Amino acid sequence: MYNIAVTGTGGGVGQSILKSLCNTDYNVIGLDGDQFAAGLYSSKTSYIIPYANNDNYIEALLKICKKEKISLLFPGLDAELMILSLNRELFKSIGTTVVVSDPDVVEISDDKLKTYSKLIEAGVNVPFTEKLKDFNPSEKAFPLIIKQRIGGARSKNVYLVKNMIQWETVINRIGNKDSDYIVMDYIEGDEYTCGSINLDNSCKGVILMKRILRDGDTHKCFTVKNQIIENQVRLILDTIKPFGGCNIQLRLKDNIPYVFEINARCSGTTAARTLSGFNEPKMIADFLLKNIEPSFQIKEQTILRYWKELIVENEKVDEIKNNGFLQNQTPSFL
Amino acid sequence: MILFTGGGAIANEFCKYFDCKIISIRNMNNDEIESWISKAHTIIHNSALINSTNLHELLSCNFILTKNIVDLCYKINPSIKFINISSMSILNQYENYNSLSLMSSYALSKYFAEVYCINHPLINSISVRFSTIFYNNQEKDGISKLIFDSKKGNEILIYNDGSAKRDIIPIRIAVEYLSKLCHTNFEKKIINIVSGSETSFKDISLILKNNNPLLKIKSEKCTTNDVPSTFSINDITKLGRINFNLESEIVKYFNSIS
The missing domain is CATH 3.90.25.10 (UDP-galactose 4-epimerase, domain 1)
Incomplete structure (x- = not known):
């Protein structure tokens, strides 16, 4: 049995990967920096790890991967992507493949100005994007989106600005950190999140979901088929050449897709995609570990998301807090 | 263009694997230096005097020259990446600066150059220290x-x-790290490249x-x-460690x- 580790199991992406690998023949090890991460109590084995900005992060992960004979490591947090990408070879030398793209792909995805330039270069439709500090708005430029240039998740620090008064309010709130922000045209239209698997330098499959957001997370989603969107997504993937999962977000206006974000990783919607017949983590694992070419049958359906409770015995919380790991748990679907 | 300010083993090894240009900056006037700076996106300042014990000569070649180049970079091309090849000789056993009174004349000249670079308003300037190559x-x-x-x-x-x-650290690995540094936005002003x-x-x-x-x-x-x-591997981990x-x-x- 192959062992697969997943980081960030307290968050939506990590938990989505866990859910997708549950009920497969892979043994999943859950990792997180927080003892209260739900995913730690839903994997057979789990470990507390340092956060990605900690100097010991890579060493700690290498130690766990070596001890648990991890074949694949799926990152679940954006903050981990670059440091893992830069150190992929270290993991390779102990037999662990990190499912992460090249550093330049991670950088393009993380930096919205670089995303914009790269996509413009490739002939992709993108909302006009500029550095906030270089932008002078006129009344007719609104509505606009102001958001962090680098990183950002779940609509944190994202502002929809509809007029000059709102503009001034947001600019005052941002203060002297204006060089950390970009301004982007707001596109009216349905929003789509598009998953993909990319192996051997080619896109092996795409799934499209129209979605309704709540607090920046996908709240309701609808698996759809749309050749115009799929062609645009494939054009992007052919241009940036990611490795593993890659998530593309866009809005459709007048039947033209406008791409505004790329995440070079699996997504919080990965589990919903799995339920629609497109299991990104399993297809990636099957290809990399068993040489099985990805195949899928996408079902057009509606997926509604809801909160669910997980009961954890206090002894288990104490155990992982004191020992740093938990073993012999019964894996449970979150 | 990646520009080395002097010849030497590191520059020559780098040129075997990566595209770059080596010049001898020590013998140039400011007009010539400015002309080269305007053509480069990255300067690796490796020109240094090693085989001397004369403090005046060492300060002139290793500090004053470095100061001049950094100042010209700031004037001509303030977004240029400036990589100053510093030295471990300025450190004590605990990876801190050695006491000035314990530094050799060479170490003093490299110390002043490093301190000048890391405090300079040039945004993309970084000092690199290699362990034993x-x-x-x-x-x-x-x-x-x-x-x-x-x-x-x-x-x-x-x-x-x-x-x-x-x-x-083998020279091949040292230049590989140097190349990574040329193509990465490293967040710190000083990096120790070690095994x-x-x-x-x-x-x-x-x-x-x-x-x-x-x-x-x-x-x-x-x-x-x-x-x-004994050195921390934190810096090379942030750059991507090479096995x-x-x-x-x-x-x-x-x-x-x-």
């Missing part, structure tokens, strides 16, 4: 000399039974003995200066000597 050249470093002598059947001389330890593991001269002599069982090893007692040999096996590198060089 294994140059694959018997004329450049003691490790290569030991390997060369052992291959030639000469007796090799180690001190205090080879107890002294070094953090050794992260200690190797004693005794370890090296045993590797050589394995490759030449007839090798004669002579040890002499000697008082030596402490050289830092290598020192024993393989030593054997490779041993076998390459005819």
